[in-house]
Amino acid sequence: RDLIAAHQVQVFSSNYPLYGDLSQRVMEVLGQLEPEVEVYSIDEAFIRLPAAMPEALLANGRHLRATVKRQVGIPVSVGFGPTKTLAKIANRIAKQQPEHGGVFVLPEQGHDALLAAIEVGDVWGIGRRQSQKLRLGGIRTALDLKNANDTWLRKHLTVTGLRTSTELRGVSCLPLTDSPPAKQSITSSRSFGQPVTDLAGLHEALASYVAIAAAKLRAERLTAGCVQVYLTTNRFRAREPQYANSTTVSLALPTASTLELIRHAVAALGQLYRSGFAYQKVGVTLMDLGAASRGQPHLFCPPPKGGEALMTALDKVNTRWGRDTLHSGAEGFLRPWKNKQTMKSPSYTTSWHELPVVG
Template structure:
């Protein structure tokens, strides 16, 4: 019995951050939107109708007049909302296909090998996600992951003609897409590689598909070789297994303002450790070492610069936020220097292991069972009533050093007191 040709779909949310904001603001359905980075720094997402006027990465303070001129509404980044909406989208997709690889917060590959009626399935996925979450998606279907990416790009680029679903299993349709796509749009090529490929006369995706793979490998890399083979229809990339457990967990943030005193820096580290320890317990791991870093701003020529970090060994592998916080807060005493304006702090959990994986001597101290029970109750309460309901005493509720998010939308899906309200008329 011959092996079935693999079939992949890429489901990608359209302007995901902006779409999340529109779900709960129907009054903005036809209003252009941009989403800003931490501390309302620069543009990191744009709705389709904002793209002609605003470039990615433009600093917010420089484009305020342009936003007002074109009626573009800015939002501070609301990662809790985006993360929750992403989980809802992925859950709907997973219920409709045999296997899924969540590739990023707003896109997923699906294995459709052996399934018939692919165009109909693509439209059903799109309709189900839109109905269930309010998020529009594009669906690209092909025989390789790279071609599926290209099909998805075409579905978005020609939204009116395609209805958001493009299937290029048929060689004639595949070749049309390859001929009409610039090589820079191919997954994994990028601007720098485009310049090298242009020099070889490779200007379209079709040119790359027809190029000799071995020559590309010798001249560039195995990645470009595989890309060319995938464009030609040979599947080189399989659906990845579910994410492995993280070997390191990091939480870092820019402060909302420069800090010069040690106490607020310790508050920030305690806050970041709270989040890092939640991630640690979520994957069922224990931590053996903690790294703490602080630094000043690095780009203002008028500010003195300083950065330092320290690694602390813990007395035993632990997921206890109290012990982890104490280690981090005590450690910063060794690296803090007065006279500097600090802009960022970071905590990193290192040497992660699963309970029972580590080997220690017979008399070594291990985490008390009481601590494990306390952490379980902590997570249960916060899981039910919202993050931060129960927290370490050193974690403030509304610190003045907190990240600037002056235009942040409500946490419509993660906080009971911010649920969407519908008035009956």
């Protein structure tokens, strides 16, 4: 706290509706400026541009950055490269080195020195486990990965690692996609505002997260055939007893019903729970996703609770009046486990009650 006060650090609680709204606004601006945009995540997008001189690319990047700042009000970083992986590296440089003004064009030739300064674990697509494997193999930087032996990469990192290395050499292996790939899973979890020790509190939290995931599932017109539940203590509190576990349940009939998914998830949690631990997080992942139309009645299974008509009504009410206007009783009401968000920034763009006032 003393360090925060000394440097006047501003601390805010998470505000996911605000982040999502600002992300949508940024992506809309990008789509207005450029015809070929791939929205990669909530805070990342790729743009395909025609070949141009570095000076023209730099001017384009500055115009893009200024337009987003003017229309949305937040800064963005812009990096140019011949492949997605190299563009990500250019973006990293633009973000971390203020002298570039938030825009950096990776030179076509002579950028090995830049790659040599980037740790291999910071390369897009290289996870923690892959990074450990690479370091054991003597590959410590992005330049090392670029120059690595193809046979070794295919053996130890499969074709994914080889693809990343090839991209670092300037050969595009990851084309721009006009539409996002079909979801393989939907996850919902949060760290608790305070540790939870009792099974009832975990039940409420898990049911709440299942409801969020199920609403997303229905919005995508999908059903889930598997439910994975996991819980964990706080690994950063090393002096406290530690426990983490997960389990996956296959459903006899794929469903998007909040009530059915809660029933299966809570049953799975009962198998995982161990008393005597202070839990920091519980979560759910819906898997084996498919079109909502695939569900066929099962000869030996009773009709699921919370049918399509009920879920449609639930979604309509919550869309009209706000999330949690209607919810399952299993989600609880007081929710002492919930993150308090006492330092949340105002939802200027997503709540009528928090609109800024102009005097």
